[in-house]
Structures are given as C-alpha cells and as structure tokens.
Amino acid sequence: MPRRHAATVGRMKSAPVAVMVRLGEIEIEERPVPEPGPGQVLVEVSAVGVCGSDVHWFTEGRIGEIVVNGPLVLGHEAAGVVRALGPGVSRLSPGQRVALEPGVPCRRCRACRSGHYNLCPDIRFFATPPVDGAFARYVVHDEDFAHPLPDHVSDDAGALLEPLSVAIWATWKAGISVGDRVLVTGAGPIGLLVTAVAKAAGAVEVVVSDTQQVRLPLAEKMGATSVISTGADKGNGHGASAPSSDTAGRLRSLGADVLIECSGAAAALEVGLRGLRGGARAVVVGMSSESHTPVPLSVLQRREIELTGTFRYANTYPTAISLASSGAVQLDELVTGHYGLDQVATALQAGRQDPLAVKPVVLPGR
Amino acid sequence: MPRRHAATVGRMKSAPVAVMVRLGEIEIEERPVPEPGPGQVLVEVSAVGVCGSDVHWFTEGRIGEIVVNGPLVLGHEAAGVVRALGPGVSRLSPGQRVALEPGVPCRRCRACRSGHYNLCPDIRFFATPPVDGAFARYVVHDEDFAHPLPDHVSDDAGALLEPLSVAIWATWKAGISVGDRVLVTGAGPIGLLVTAVAKAAGAVEVVVSDTQQVRLPLAEKMGATSVISTGADKGNGHGASAPSSDTAGRLRSLGADVLIECSGAAAALEVGLRGLRGGARAVVVGMSSESHTPVPLSVLQRREIELTGTFRYANTYPTAISLASSGAVQLDELVTGHYGLDQVATALQAGRQDPLAVKPVVLPGR
Amino acid sequence: MPRRHAATVGRMKSAPVAVMVRLGEIEIEERPVPEPGPGQVLVEVSAVGVCGSDVHWFTEGRIGEIVVNGPLVLGHEAAGVVRALGPGVSRLSPGQRVALEPGVPCRRCRACRSGHYNLCPDIRFFATPPVDGAFARYVVHDEDFAHPLPDHVSDDAGALLEPLSVAIWATWKAGISVGDRVLVTGAGPIGLLVTAVAKAAGAVEVVVSDTQQVRLPLAEKMGATSVISTGADKGNGHGASAPSSDTAGRLRSLGADVLIECSGAAAALEVGLRGLRGGARAVVVGMSSESHTPVPLSVLQRREIELTGTFRYANTYPTAISLASSGAVQLDELVTGHYGLDQVATALQAGRQDPLAVKPVVLPGR
C-alpha cells in the first residue's frame, strides 16, 4: 500500500491557511488537511503568485457582479508537490512537482463537451467565491488539472504558468502568425507575458504602450521591439492609456495585424483599434471597471476588425510548460518579491505601492 | 467587327441621367453615352434598387465622414443589358443580361491581393463620391464585375443581388452552421435578406426583432421562425430596438449561436449580445449614427463572443445568383414599387413615408 | 424516494439480450437488468438501427485491426425510455424518451478536454469490443449522453440520429457554406443522410453518384439535385464507384466546392478529387477495405485541396435533434423494415440481399 495518504503526510492533521476574513484583513487559521476524493491529489503548495484579481477581492470585495460574502482564501496561481493520492489516481505519484490549473470544470455541460471548459457555468475556480484558493499549506485538486513540472522549471515559474496561460489564450484568440505586427496596450503582468508570447509566436514587431513609463523597460526585456509611453498616469494599476495626440498618431499609423488590450482602459482600446489594418483581430483581456465601454463600431465595420474578449483559458498548460521549459518565456524575470504565508496582506499591497512590483510570490512553506 | 460599340448602340450619342444636383434635389441631365475602356462593357441599365444609403445622401448629404460635394448620380443596386464591349473583353457579349457588382477595386493592393477587395482603399463604388451611380440610362463597368444573369432571374432580382450580397457576407462572417439558432435585430431590407439567407444556410431558428411591429409579418414571410416587437417606435428607419424588460428577458434566454445586428441601434446590440450563448458570434451590419456605441465588453469577455462588422462584401455574387436562381431567396417579394428615371426623387422618399415601402425600384428605361 | 430503480422497473430482475455468440450466429440470452451507476440512467430500448459496422462484425468478425473475441452484443443506433436513475442524475426523469449517443468518453484526456471526445482513446462505445451494444431490452448509459427526444420525433428517428450525426459531422468537417456545390460519392445510408444535411446546410447543388443505379431515386428523394450512375456494380455494399470515362468527364467538370466520399472505394475518391475546384475540401467517411489507398497527391497539391477523414462525431446530437425535429431531414423515410429482438440475424442480413434495404430497425420490445 505505498500510495496511502496517511503514509505520506504522516500524522499531520491540520495546517495553516491565510484567510481573508473581511475586506482588507487576512488571518492565519489552522484548518484540517483536506482529504483527496476520487481522482484527486493532495498537494503541498510551494509557491503562489499574487494576481490583480486577488488584490481586487482584498481591497474592493467584489469583481464585477460577484461579491465576496464572508471569509475566503485568496490565491489561484499555484505550484506544489503531490503528497497523497485519492482513489483511482493513475498519472501522478507522491513527490511529483505539479503546477495547478486553478479551475476544475463539470466535464458534462455543453461548454465542457465542446472543449471550452473555461466557459463551464459550474467550474470550481480557486479563490472565486465560494471556492477557496491556494494561500494555504495544502490543497486538494483533480489529478488532470495538476500538471507535472519539469525539474528545471522553478516553483515560482510553476505558479506563473497561470498568468502565462492567460497570455497564451489571448494570443491564440488573436491568431498570431509568424511575421505579424502586434500592438499590446498595457504593460502589467499580463501585458508583459502577452508580449513575450507574441514574440515567441513569431511576431516581428511587438509594440507595447503604457501610461506608466517606468514599466516600459520591463516590456523591452520581455521582447517588445518598441515601446510607447501614453502620457500622464491617471489610469488604473494596469496602465490606462490616454495618449497625447502625437502618440495617438504614431499608434494609428502602425497598421498592426493584432491588438491585445491588457489595460482595461477605454482610451487604450480606442487608439488600439485605430492602429489596426483592415481585417485585423483585437482581443480584450484587460477588464474595465465600467459596465459599458464606448467602442467606435464604424472602425470595426469599415476595417472588418474581429473583436473578442477572453475569459481565463482552456488547454493552455501543456503549451505554457513548453514555453517555460524551453526558455522561450522567462517567467522568473517577473518575480519581484517573496512572502511567507503570514505576509499575504503585505504581498497583496505590494503592487499598489510600487508600479514595478510586478509579481509578488507567496511561499506557504517558508 | 461584330462587337463594335457603334454597331450596337447605333447613333445614340447621349442619354438621360438622374443627377442629385444639391441636397434633396434631383434633375434629369442629358449626358454623353460613356465609352467602355479596356476590359469594360457598356451596360443599358434596366433596374436599380433604392438603398438606405441613397436616401441618406439625398436627405443628409453625408454618411459618416464622407460628404457629398457637388452633383452626384445615386443608385448602386443595378442590373442591365450589355450593349457594347471595350477592348479585350472576352466573357460577355452584347445582349447579355448582367447584374452589376457596384465596386471595382484596384486589384493590386494588399487587400485586393488577399481576397478582401471590399477593403481596397482605391475601390470605385457606384454613388460613392466622387464616383457616379446607376440612376442612368447607361453605365460602363469592368467586365468581371458584370455577372451574367440566368433567364429566369428578373431584372428586379438582378438589382437586388446587391443587398442580398450584403446579407450573404454577414452570414459568412457569422459562420452560420446547419442547426444554428440565429437572432436578427432590425427588419429593414438587409435584416429581411439576412433572415432569408440564414434560413437557407440551415438555421433551425431565426428570431427577428424590430421596433416596428408592422414589419414583422414580412420577416415571417422571409423565413423568420419567430418575431419579437421591441416596443414603442422611437428609432431610426431600420428599426432601433429599445425593448421592454419582458422582451429583453425573452431575448436573453435565447442562448443563440449568432447575432446579426441590422438596425444600427445600440439598444438592439445590447439585448442581442445578452441573448447569445458562450462562444457565439455577433456581426454588426447596421450603421449607427453615433461615432461611438456603448458596448458591454464584460459580456463579450465572459462569454468569449466574437464581434465583427461588415463593410460591403467580396466574392458574394456567384452565391447570390445561386440563391436567387434556385428560389432559396425570393428577391421579388421585397419590391414595393417601380419608378421611372424622372421619379427618382419620389422613389427616394417612398421609404420615409411608409415603413412597408421596403424596396422601391427605378426602371431607367421606362 | 420516487426515483428509485426498483420502483420503476418493478420486480423484473432479468431481460433478453441478442448476443452474437460466434461469427454469423445470434442467440437470445436472459441477462440481469443492469443497475445504473453514478450519473447513469437505465434505459428501456425502443428502437435500434442496423449499421454496416454491425453487419461487418456479424459476417467478418473484424473491422480493420479490431477483432471480435468471444460473445458481443451488437447495435449502437439506439433510442429508448428512461426507466431508472442512478445516483446524482439531475437532468432526466423516468418515462423520458431519449436518443442514446453511443460513445461515452473518459472526460479527462487531451482529446476530451479539447472537445474532440470522439478521439478519446478510452471511449466506451456500444458494440465495439469489449463493450456490449444495444440489441437488448435494457441498457445503462451516462445521463449526458442520453438526449431527450421531442414528442413528435419517432423512436425510429431517435435511433437514426446516430447515422445522422455521422452525416452532420462530415458536413461540419467539409465546412459547407450556403450556395456551395457538393459532390457525394456513395448512396448508402450515410451518403443519403449526407445528401440531406448538405441540402439543409444551403448547398444549391448536391450531386450524388453510386455504382448501383437502383439507389439513386432514393438520393433524389433525400435532396440530390442530380444523380450519376457510375457504371457496372462491382463494388462493395456502399456503392464502389468505377465510372466509365463519360461519367468521369462529367464529374471532372463539376468544379465542386466539397466532396464527401461515402463509398470507401478508391475509384470514387479519385474521380471525386478530380471533380473539385481549387481550394476545395474533401472528407472521407467511407471506410476502405484496404490498408492503403492510391491518392493522386499532385491533384491535392495543384488545387490545394484539404482532405480529411471522420471518425464518428462529437457534439452533434443537439443539431441532429433540431434537424429531425424541424423536418429538415426526414429520417423515417430511410427505415425499410422492423424486426423483433429474435430477428436480429435476419435484420443483419437484410442489406446484403437487397440494395434497397437501407435501414432495418430492431424493436427490442416488440
């Protein structure tokens, strides 16, 4: 009986979890170590990236129409080590390092059956109420959403496969082809990763704009062939773009094949759309704080631009692992600080205070 | 020398043309019969449909940023008979009935070379300043944009292949598959033709909404499986939709695979988008009178809807001829009145006065 | 506890099953009524179509590399009535009529997760060794692969949604657009259904060829716009095509947009490919009895034809139900005889003796 739960985790019965008990407040609780069900594994969490959505839950208590009621464990960008196996698990073994794809869908609805499991209405996704996240010592997860990590991919990188997946999905939706010219608006973590993936996908030009000039050198490091500062910083944390007329002119003359909007700002979408050639594609990844965004539909019509939005991702992890493993995308470059489980609140605030604090990472075992 | 121009048109040197001399005013002028250049044919125009854009030029003097300066011949939905051939014409003969595809592109730019000739910046399109249109006794046109008409397709139908092309293009962009459920907002001429084409393309449900209840029976005649009146008529001529909450609820529960927006109304786009399933496609054909339209981007994102707009069409005429010829689309049903060249102004005003005057047709030879 | 198994099926403990005990021999066995597991339903089978693959197992004992070892229940085109629910079933109730999609995939592999569950290596498919089929009084099946049938769709039609799914999948792979010209080679059950679906999908021409002239009137009934007899019958049961040179010439001049090959004959593929325009698509549905087929690759290359094959189908049942329910495809037209469970062997031989015995149906409750 070598794969028994008890044999692996030993006698440990409970372990610490960082719980957001109310708006802006995190407390460490000791909770029972969860038991993996059929097809599930128990994972000891080694690294968890802090995402803008965690910060939103923490500071606002809501994202769009979803409100946090009561205590919630945040954190959904996680990697760890398999420590025990539930019944019927066949592909993983204790000790194996894994990246956790945070959303486990129902597998039975129309969306799941047609391969768009990110649109499953019954998906259970880390840190999305009422499902707890991964700022914890242990989590259980479905075997096939725990992806084995190559040895030379770090724990940090394993966690950051999640935002990398967001970026891969955006580039897939954008249909980037070798030789394309790509415009990325917004140089937050997602914009930076989109830049890197677009470059890896053969884009010969990747132009990155942001309102915060200070972030642009990082964009160049991730592969941008040119960067544009779009004026005074009056936007949200991800770089709302309100370009001066000079900059707008420069953007408009791009004739880009693809726009990937990562700032959530209406102004960025506006100049981005005007910077596209006829027949181009535009993908909106950044989330607006408004319910409606003014869109110049006549531009979409006259140029027959295809506009779409992304919601998380599906089937991206194998590609994410390939890109991280081959070195095509350097995830470790994005990590700007490490925090213990007792420092989750600090980690959540890091980005608010420093525009260069791109990606804080929590190490629950520290 | 049997194909000489002179031999065919005889001694006629000039012929009447209906010219918009200024806003809201049409005058008949006698102009020289044009000479077909290399690869061109001289066509005696037999029927010309009146389009909403003609009405716009006539009553407003502008569409979007394009302003009419000086005299212009309107009319771009035309069929006729070949009367003379320019040098090098090889596929047409005098006497042949043809439908005229109204835009002739440059054939050399990136858009033309990649098959998107509708996006050619140098396209010459009937009745788009400064190019004169087809409310005339004779026009010249490039041979390959004059499509031979089967005998049993009427002159009227030949003219209406043009708006049918708009509808076909919209359904192609929408990627309608057999078994799809389609929502069409707006029951003007384009909405009605989109309805017919969607049905022909295998849609099992085609739901048509309009603010003007009086038009909905026509939608049913064209193939709608159900119709929805979206409340008090306060919209533009094509049926702006400002649905009551009941109707909105009904639309939202559709879970349609495709939306084709043909009204130009922001309210119609709003309820239409909310009526789509995840992964659906939305095509905006109706033109808004505003520069920007408020779009609920979060709906596009959460459902990963693809939104695009259409600008005219490309490579649709063969399909349009097939659909008209096979009877799959009954174009003659749409014709609501015939007018002589001297009645063009009346024809242009018909739709303004009667919401059921769907498609007036001018017969220049009458 | 109204939904208990025992309450519904009553005291019945066992029920008859038609088992192929060895090559060419069927015996009726009394077997225990199966118990539905979690997420499963018990279905009383009302109708089962006979497919060419059933005939193959019965007469040859193998299909390709798969050999039948030991007893097997045949039959995979099934409809029935839900009689009991396993734990956790939420969408079906006892008494509900359902069509059974015969293959239940693993839901966890790469193919399943990306929507191509027909390619799941661990799929359990009726009547594919070692999984028993539906020539039985009762079967159990996963809830979400038992699709509710509208009242006005007959049991026979419910069963024939399975071959209709094969046809829908083929037309999806072929990417048929409204206005297309389609060539179907082979007028067996699948070829006939492909004809009907292609017509429903807006094809303006559907040309059907078969070596057996006697089948062609049925093709016309299903929507063929023209039919071609491809010469002396020396092919397999599905109509191998070895056309005379006249016929070949006629086919070659088609310039069709799509070929759907349903005969399994190399000669049909050859003339079919030569009958396509540049950039066309060809879908091979018919299965060859040979391991390799000589393909004129230079034709594929010079015309840049896309060639693919189909393996069953995925996500087709909702569309199949729509097409059957709306009357777009008349499934009952194909049924050529009914048989009791004790007549399965006769039903399996019907097609061998009469080329017009298109679709025998077994009624296990008769």
Place this chain on the structure above:
Amino acid sequence: MPRRHAATVGRMKSAPVAVMVRLGEIEIEERPVPEPGPGQVLVEVSAVGVCGSDVHWFTEGRIGEIVVNGPLVLGHEAAGVVRALGPGVSRLSPGQRVALEPGVPCRRCRACRSGHYNLCPDIRFFATPPVDGAFARYVVHDEDFAHPLPDHVSDDAGALLEPLSVAIWATWKAGISVGDRVLVTGAGPIGLLVTAVAKAAGAVEVVVSDTQQVRLPLAEKMGATSVISTGADKGNGHGASAPSSDTAGRLRSLGADVLIECSGAAAALEVGLRGLRGGARAVVVGMSSESHTPVPLSVLQRREIELTGTFRYANTYPTAISLASSGAVQLDELVTGHYGLDQVATALQAGRQDPLAVKPVVLPGR
C-alpha cells in the same frame, strides 16, 4: 522626364540571356532588352537561386504533365535593381533593389479575386513554359510583384525569399501555433527553410528526418531540435525516407501536432502521418515522381488528420522580407556557391553531385 527608360539603361539595346536550348544544354544568347509595359518595371537581375525544378527541366525536360517544348530560360528565384519604369508605375523608382515574386496572376478570375492567386489558371510564372525565367541580365515584371528590399538584406537573400515563401506558405497551411511540435520530413532546401520558419513561428520541437545523414547538421543549424536519419540513402535528391523499424518507432511515438512533408517520398509521408496526434495537420510540399501515392486513409480517419498540399504561395513576400530582415531566418547560410551567367549549366548540376550543395546562386552581372 527623369524616369525614362532610355535615360536609365542608356544605349544598351541587347543583353545576354542563358537559354536552355535543349535537354541538358544551355547557351548564352544576346537578346533585346525588354521594354516595360504599363505597370511594369525593367529589372537588372543581380542574383538568381537554382531550384530543384530548374534542375528537373534541365535534366528531364518535364515536370508532371508539363513538357518543355523548345528553348526556355530557366531560373525563378530572383532579385535585382529597378532600371526603368513603364507607364503608370507609382511605387518604385530606378535604382531600387527588389525581390521578384515570380508569378504574376490575371487578377480577374475567381482564384485571384478570392486571394488565392497562386491557383490562377492564367498566372505567368518565370521559367514555366512558355514563360521565360530570370537567368538573364534583364527582365520586366509587374510593379506590385517587385518587392522593395531593405538595405541590409543581401541580393542572395533577396533571391531566396522565393523558396522562403514556399516554406512560409507551408507553415501557414499547417497552422503552426506557439508551442507546437513539428515533424519535417526531408532536409533539402525547402525542408531546411520550413524548419527555420516553424522555429520562428514558435514551435518548441522541430524534428527533421532525412535519408542523407550528411544533411542533418545543416537542419540543426536552421533550428531543428532533433534530427533523425532514416536509413540507407536510396531516395531522390531531396531525401526519400525509408526508415528502419527503430526509426519508425521513434517517429510514431512523437505525437506531433504538424507534419510538413518535404521529400516527395511515400515512405516519409507514411511514417510522418503515423507520427501525428489526433486532430493534427499534414502538409505535403515535396512532389512525388509517381502519379499516385499509397496513403493509409484509415490513419487519417481514425485520427481525423487534415492533409493538404501546397502549390507555390500567395501573399507571403511581406512576411518573407520581415523574417529575413529581422534575422529570424538566415537565408545567406544556405548559399553554397556563386556562378556567372555562363556557368548556369554547372550551377544546375552542382546539387546532383554534392548533397551539401544546397543552394547555388547565379549572379548574371558577374
């Protein structure tokens, strides 16, 4: 009148051309310098690559069904300098360096209008009978098929944009996505360029096989992540693959996303197809010497592989220039020798004698 022909080329009235006068024989002829027609330019040829098809015409006198009757100028991979402009030329000036896209289509047929101008039945393509090629001091060419070359792209590279276009087209048809695993069979010039483009397009694995082990280091240089020698060399010049069973096993276990077959060998296609995952794409670029190739259709069917072939390319030159200019593809690496116009016969024989003579280049002005 600064752009006059006479002013530019001066008094030169005739110039040397290398003519294949009969099978295997080249003679230098003095021919009149051609006059550029409307929309055309006169180009002084600076470099012309030798292609396998030139070698075929030279040694066999036919390719497929096309036979060379009478004298023909070979050479279609050309770059040069604009020396004079025909009437109406607006985008080029004398002195400008250009790469010549060798096929000029009719611009009016269905294929041209829909963007597939490579399938134009009336295309005029260098060195395809009866159109003369570019082993000449001067050629005339349509302005928009003469693409301006950046300064830092060499003449050799300008010429090799043509085979690079073949490779780009193949990868487009293959739909390579970032993260894909690609199998390339055959390491001739096209296979090597496909390798480089697949790598540039974000493939994380590119496995290249060839029967000639001596070529594999070059494949690695062009970006192959692993190479496979497929046994004894008994194939054609491009590396027919007849793999040993060990190698076949290795290839079969690949589960690649894409196969690009560049050898023309049936054995390579066979193992390549078996090395693909379900739902993969296969593109056949290599031309077989046989009219038919045995294809395991059941593999295509069971795995639903999409198979297509390529014929030249369309709209690839801008991308080719981007890839050459950005350094993503190192074209100069492929050049293995330079020859004068009087050494064309030697250049044509170079590859026959040395498997490493990948790309001889003729410099007509030498």
